[in-house]
Amino acid sequence: RLNQIAFDQYNAATLTQNLESEGIELVRWGQHFRYMNAPLREFERRLIGGQLAFEPNPLLESCVQNASIETNAEGHIRLVKPADNRRIDLLVASAMALGLTLATESYYDSPVLLV
Numbered sequence: 520r521l522n523q524i525a526f527d528q529y530n531a532a533t534l535t536q537n538l539e540s541e542g543i544e545l546v547r548w549g550q551h552f553r554y555m556n557a558p559l560r561e562f563e564r565r566l567i568g569g570q571l572a573f574e575p576n577p578l579l580e581s582c583v584q585n586a587s588i589e590t591n592a593e594g595h596i597r598l599v600k601p602a603d604n605r606r607i608d609l610l611v612a613s614a615m616a617l618g619l620t621l622a623t624e625s626y627y628d629s630p631v632l633l634v
Contacts, residue, residue: 598614
């Protein structure tokens with residue numbers, strides 16, 4: 520059973536109402552540096568360490584190719600996309616899901632995250 524979903528509140532009013540009516544707990548998770556830095560650092564660590572498993576997915580591959588990392592003055596990172604219409608949503612959602620996992624005890628239950 521799906522227990523929680525991390526979401527960015529931008530344009531999400533209808534979706535959040537529908538999910539909440541289904542009894543799903545929603546956790547607001549912005550795409551700003553303060554929300555994304557730790558999950559992206561852990562994402563990178565796990566990816567390099569072979570602790571992330573991915574099913575073949577052309578959409579995710581496209582998102583990875585479109586994404587760039589932005590670093591602020593404090594050295595925190597977040598994902599950004601080009602100014603055009605290319606998308607990075609699935610990659611951002613994967614990082615948000617890992618961030619939510621890191622914030623819960625379920626992180627300790629499984630050393631490999633399947634995205």
